[in-house]
Amino acid sequence: MxxxxxxxxxxxxxDPQGTAVANSLKTLxxxxxTGARQGKLIELDLSSVDAEEASERVKAMCDKLLTNPVIENYDIELSA
Amino acid sequence: MxxxxxxxxxxxxxDPQGTAVANSLKTLxxxxxTGARQGKLIELDLSSVDAEEASERVKAMCDKLLTNPVIENYDIELSA
Known part of the structure; x- marks a missing residue:
């Protein structure tokens, strides 16, 4: 999964990185x-088989390590 | 758009950053x-109206500035 x-x-x-991207694109x-925002994309390989349990666990990973809940939002997309 | x-x-x-993420998650x-890869997510606001033209232009932005075609692949998703 x-x-x-x-x-x-x-x-x-x-988002200074996004602002830099937008300005550089305009210069080019x-x-x-009219604007740019930069985020992160994390792909995980999981040995889990149950989608519902995997979704809970990935949510816990995001809250504990992968994201900073004070300044960041996240979406999770699971596929087999 | x-x-x-x-x-x-x-x-x-x-991908040393991905490896570090995978190891940290295991430690937690x-x-x-079983594996992790880390990439980038860039969101652009565009004043364009024509989807086909916008797609071509965004592709040019990726090739010129946003990605390194030697080591990176990219997907573009346009929405109104």
């Missing part, structure tokens, strides 16, 4: 870019 | 984790 975790900064949290001539 | 860009390391490219008691 595989889990894809998308980690985003919460709205309102300053991509004038249509 | 919004574009979500998922950037992954190509298979075979060493998540024994079911």
């Amino acid at each position: 595989k889990a894809k975790i998308h980690v985003y900064l919460k709205p309102g949290v300053l 001539g991509f004038e249509e870019v | 919004k574009a979500k860009i998922h950037v992954y390391l190509k298979p075979g490219v060493l 008691g998540f024994e079911e984790v």
Whole structure:
């Protein structure tokens, strides 16, 4: 079983990396870019078989290690 | 229009950050984790209206600035 975790900064949290990306794209001539945010993507390989249990466990991993709940949100996507 | 860009390391490219994540999760008691890979997630706000043109332009942004085509693959997801 595989889990894809998308980690985003919460709205309102300053994202200097995203701002740098947006400015660089504009400098390169991509004038249509009005904003950019940068997040993380974590792919896990799991030996679990039960999707419901795996979802609970991955949620616990996010809360304990993978994300900072003060400034980040996350989505979990499980696939067989 | 919004574009979500998922950037992954190509298979075979060493990913020390992913390895560190997998080891840390195991140390925390998540024994079911057999591997982890870490990538980037970039969200762009675009003033474009034509989806086909936007897709071409975002592809050009990825090739020119956002990804390293030698070691990284990417997926683009456009939404209104």
